[in-house]
Amino acid sequence: METAFKNIAALIGDPTRATILWTLLDGKAFTATELAIAADTSPQNMSMHLTKLVQADLLSVESQGRHRYYKFSRKDVAYAIEALANLIPAARNTPAVEQDSAVKYCRTCYDHLAGKIGVAITDSLISQEILSETFDLTTKGNKWFGKIGIDVDVLKQQRRTFIRPCLDWSERRHHLAGAVGAALLDMMLAEDWLRRTRQSRAIVVTAEGEKMLKKHFLLTPSSVHV
Amino acid sequence: METAFKNIAALIGDPTRATILWTLLDGKAFTATELAIAADTSPQNMSMHLTKLVQADLLSVESQGRHRYYKFSRKDVAYAIEALANLIPAARNTPAVEQDSAVKYCRTCYDHLAGKIGVAITDSLISQEILSETFDLTTKGNKWFGKIGIDVDVLKQQRRTFIRPCLDWSERRHHLAGAVGAALLDMMLAEDWLRRTRQSRAIVVTAEGEKMLKKHFLLTPSSVHV
DNA sequence: CAAATACTTCAGTCTACACTTAAATATGGA
């Protein structure tokens, strides 16, 4: 079993493969070519790496015409990558000028909203007593989610974890994950409060989104630094 | 940030370093020489690897005389390694003769009891309604822990997570972790129900332990296969 | 149907970095 562990570790340890996994944290499926561009390598090389990851059952492929879409084969993989990302050493001496990209402030973490905005929204949910300190949904919270169009009873039926806290690697604070976290992100994207950007995990807030974030979560633009 | 992730991944990806981390999952501190033996390499080489892991703040060292004790620098590291271990492909076709070592049945996972016995104990706690299905301690459970000599109120004061479920890589089932899980293991070792083995993560059940496991968790030797 | 795109396969090459040999430093014990 120790050998199996070494194999998994070696698989994740290669820089190119690490980049693949990092990119896929987005939660979307990517084609081989997209991943080759993201990892700045040749298609042949990417193909070789993807084959290895699929063989180890870390990724799964789905063919659609001449494209092959790669994604995590199971949630556990995303969780493990998240756990690794949490080991990134905390920013040492914050530079005078904030150099971090938008990703730090607003990005997705597998299938839910992370980054500064994810943490801010989660804080707001707790202070509004929609969530308890222990990440349980309150009676008040049940009603609140219904009002914004998310049927929590349906989410409870799902096999996946209903609510779980996810520790963010940049903010080092918990934010909302699980079925509820994913549903919240889906809603925000569907309602066009947020929009995905093309090649990155960054998310942008629309004008409408800014209004709605203020209304529902009492967030001002400055409080999320977008 | 992506670069930082690659660095972490590369650090964990080397077979020798993976073995170090795997060994340390035990929760104990090891000397450089012990780790060199465990990883089947030279002391010089081990020294080089340990230096890298300490520099990346994955491990911390404590000097005691001419020995240097290495352990995880923070809990997050152990959690990440656990998450990785969960990616080990599930046993495909179980061989006719069970080849797995005792480790599979009874071992520690960072600082709490995992393996078949860890899962069995957790199941028992839930069926006895000491824990709820959602891993919350019940009123009944509060009393129960007091009776076996564990003061849960003291544990609640600790900064670490009070109770958390940990997914076991061999059993693929949740078992008890967090402060309560660690306290339970400590108690069992202190009362000599269980004993650590010399060079491995395996744990053996003493004669006394067998009696007590039966008494408190309704576990028969066959139900834990020890 | 030919041409373009998406992706894979199979050789051969090349280099990062784990490992070795050798020697130095520090602590403990007789």
Place this chain on the structure above:
DNA sequence: TCCATATTTAAGTGTAGACTGAAGTATTTG
């Protein structure tokens, strides 16, 4: 004080496996 043990440091070597170039297989498009 001298020797054994624990560990680190330094310099040189060897190789696993990532990458490249060339060619092959699907699929779509015009």
